[in-house]
Amino acid sequence: RNTAEKFEFQAEVSRLMDIIINSLYSNKDIFLRELISNASDALDKIRFLSLTDKEVLGEGDNAKLDIQIKLDKEKKILSIRDRGIGMTKEDLIKNLGTIAKSGTSAFVEKMQTSGDLNLIGQFGVGFYSVYLVADYVEVISKHNEDKQYVWESKADGAFAISEDTWNEPLGRGTEIRLHLREEAGEYLEESKLKDLVKKYSEFINFPIYLWASKEVDVEVPADEDESTDEDETSESSTSDDGESEKSEDEDAEDKPKTKTIKETTYEWELLNDVKAIWLRNPKEVTEEEYTKFYHSLAKDFGDEKPLAWSHFTAEGDVEFKAVLFVPPKAPHDLYESYYNANKANLRLYVRRVFISDEFDELLPKYLNFLMGLVDSDTLPLNVSREMLQQHSSLKTIKKKLIRKALDMIRKIADEDPDEANDKDKKDVENSSDDEKKGQYAKFWNEFGKSIKLGIIEDSVNRNRLAKLLRFETTKSDGKLTSLDQYISRMKSGQKDIFYITGPNKEQLEKSPFLERLKKKGYEVIYFTDPVDEYLMQYLMDYGDQKFQNVSKEGLKMGKDSKAKELKESFKDLTKWWKTALASENVDDVKISNRLADTPCVVVTSKFGWSANMERIMQAQTL
Ligand code: ADP
Ligand code: MG
Numbered sequence: 001r002n003t004a005e006k007f008e009f010q011a012e013v014s015r016l017m018d019i020i021i022n023s024l025y026s027n028k029d030i031f032l033r034e035l036i037s038n039a040s041d042a043l044d045k046i047r048f049l050s051l052t053d054k055e056v057l058g059e060g061d062n063a064k065l066d067i068q069i070k071l072d073k074e075k076k077i078l079s080i081r082d083r084g085i086g087m088t089k090e091d092l093i094k095n096l097g098t099i100a101k102s103g104t105s106a107f108v109e110k111m112q113t114s115g116d117l118n119l120i121g122q123f124g125v126g127f128y129s130v131y132l133v134a135d136y137v138e139v140i141s142k143h144n145e146d147k148q149y150v151w152e153s154k155a156d157g158a159f160a161i162s163e164d165t166w167n168e169p170l171g172r173g174t175e176i177r178l179h180l181r182e183e184a185g186e187y188l189e190e191s192k193l194k195d196l197v198k199k200y201s202e203f204i205n206f207p208i209y210l211w212a213s214k215e216v217d218v219e220v221p222a223d224e225d226e227s228t229d230e231d232e233t234s235e236s237s238t239s240d241d242g243e244s245e246k247s248e249d250e251d252a253e254d255k256p257k258t259k260t261i262k263e264t265t266y267e268w269e270l271l272n273d274v275k276a277i278w279l280r281n282p283k284e285v286t287e288e289e290y291t292k293f294y295h296s297l298a299k300d301f302g303d304e305k306p307l308a309w310s311h312f313t314a315e316g317d318v319e320f321k322a323v324l325f326v327p328p329k330a331p332h333d334l335y336e337s338y339y340n341a342n343k344a345n346l347r348l349y350v351r352r353v354f355i356s357d358e359f360d361e362l363l364p365k366y367l368n369f370l371m372g373l374v375d376s377d378t379l380p381l382n383v384s385r386e387m388l389q390q391h392s393s394l395k396t397i398k399k400k401l402i403r404k405a406l407d408m409i410r411k412i413a414d415e416d417p418d419e420a421n422d423k424d425k426k427d428v429e430n431s432s433d434d435e436k437k438g439q440y441a442k443f444w445n446e447f448g449k450s451i452k453l454g455i456i457e458d459s460v461n462r463n464r465l466a467k468l469l470r471f472e473t474t475k476s477d478g479k480l481t482s483l484d485q486y487i488s489r490m491k492s493g494q495k496d497i498f499y500i501t502g503p504n505k506e507q508l509e510k511s512p513f514l515e516r517l518k519k520k521g522y523e524v525i526y527f528t529d530p531v532d533e534y535l536m537q538y539l540m541d542y543g544d545q546k547f548q549n550v551s552k553e554g555l556k557m558g559k560d561s562k563a564k565e566l567k568e569s570f571k572d573l574t575k576w577w578k579t580a581l582a583s584e585n586v587d588d589v590k591i592s593n594r595l596a597d598t599p600c601v602v603v604t605s606k607f608g609w610s611a612n613m614e615r616i617m618q619a620q621t622l
Pocket of ligand 1: 085087121
């Protein structure tokens with residue numbers, strides 16, 4: 001159209017579209033769930049606005065918050081329409097032409113190496129998956145605060161926007177028209193679309209309708225010419241459900257006056273059941289349903305199951321329902337800019353109405369890897385997001401969520417046969433199934449760092465979190481072990497938990513600090529993650545035990561009767577040595593009981609940085 005304004009896609013977007021359009025990726029189905037997910041987001045937004053301003057919904061059909069799918073077999077068009085918030089002209093340019101989010105290049109790279117498009121929704125570029133099946137796409141949109149516009153593109157590096165003067169007015173919302181490619185004809189089959197909605201969009205909280213054909217029996221006068229019947233019935237029979245036919249039988253006569261023929265009519269067929277899974281009784285929800293629900297929340301439709309979930313109702317002053325999941329894998333950017341990014345993955349609902357998925361106040365940062373939702377009955381519905389953020393019951397919700405989350409994580413360990421301590425076999429009695437085997441190690445590999453950050457940040461739950469810690473030790477034989485297991489193996493007379501820090505296990509194994517401890521049979525924890533140094537500044541003790549860095553002053557093994565004697569007899573030597581080294585260099589020179597073969601070591605004072613910490617700090621300032 002000559003009135004259309006032309007735009008070029010941002011380079012990143014163009015590249016992404018090229019990849020999509022030329023993709024040999026076989027699972028092209030994903031485009032539908034991405035469009036439905038966008039429609040659902042748009043509906044959530046308008047419903048949220050309507051809480052404080054009823055006017056925004058308008059009247060009649062406009063106020064119906066649903067999603068409609070329609071097929072045009074002749075023109076090969078599949079269209080998806082919602083009565084969501086819609087997009088202004090600005091929105092169209094911004095949302096469907098540029099990508100602000102950093103995830104795009106990460107996704108493009110991933111795509112080029114793996115070719116797997118399945119995760120597209122997680123990267124905030126799901127819309128572009130339409131070009132898997134269409135070569136030309138029109139987006140018609142009407143936002144309350146603007147006119148109706150059409151966005152269109154053939155994925156040739158450019159898109160156009162025009163004020164819409166020819167389509168039917170939408171009232172409000174968005175209609176996406178996919179002009180399907182020749183080879184994508186299957187998406188014009190009703191049965192295919194029904195299957196896809198069942199498979200991928202089961203948990204969408206708005207009704208999804210398909211304009212579906214239906215064969216109905218129609219009674220027509222027996223004697224009449226068929227060609228005239230058709231004209232008459234095609235319109236009028238659509239809303240009849242067969243009731244009226246019965247009444248004609250009343251004046252029965254000898255010879256039948258009517259006959260039955262098949263007619264195809266169309267009607268909106270509801271494809272999903274909108275009852276929210278979290279409102280159901282947990283006992284009645286199957287494992288498969290939780291898994292599917294997780295996939296839809298995470299926009300991850302692989303076949304991996306979540307590592308754990310917890311579905312519960314909190315009662316009392318603050319009532320809410322929640323479902324939490326531990327994903328099978330950490331998202332690609334979990335620890336990137338940990339301290340300034342908002343990456344909460346929890347969806348907040350108030351009485352079934354979606355409020356936000358950007359609520360930092362519900363979970364502490366270190367639990368941002370969890371996926372799930374909270375539906376509160378206590379929070380007020382008709383206030384702004386800012387007001388909600390300050391609501392006093394959020395603190396209570398947060399507290400309970402943390403508890404439940406930590407319980408859920410502990411359960412992964414409790415049920416894992418690999419975690420069994422000889423001393424407490426009871427925990428694994430009913431977890432003989434192979435599925436739970438090795439699950440905690442998997443959790444630890446993906447999210448161990450979060451637990452450590454938790455110990456640093458959350459003093460209230462420090463001990464609970466410390467229970468979840470895993471590490472290797474001089475005796476763990478390459479396997480992970482816990483503090484409880486360590487303690488259960490402590491030698492009699494041993495008071496402290498021994499650990500050593502360093503860049504890697506190989507280096508630590510050779511450390512002279514371990515010589516005597518090993519010889520005497522003491523177990524020492526290896527801490528090799530840079531974050532461990534910080535961790536140990538916060539984790540002072542565990543139960544009755546204190547932690548002792550074996551490269552620092554203060555190491556006490558069991559009783560050593562000779563220690564005093566030795567100290568006395570070498571007094572002159574240590575004194576001489578200390579003056580020889582000068583006080584800027586060393587604090588003290590002492591007789592040590594920690595060595596076996598090495599003649600001497602440099603030990604850090606109790607309060608100073610360990611040698612490993614010095615190394616980390618140096619690396620950071622370089
Ligand atoms: P995401 O949904 O992760 O943001 P998408 O690529 O799927 O990424 O969509 C990009 C943006 O386009 C959305 O964030 C939204 O602002 C806008 N958008 C897409 N579809 C619709 C729709 N049906 N109604 C309103 N806005 C939409
Ligand atoms: Mg999307």
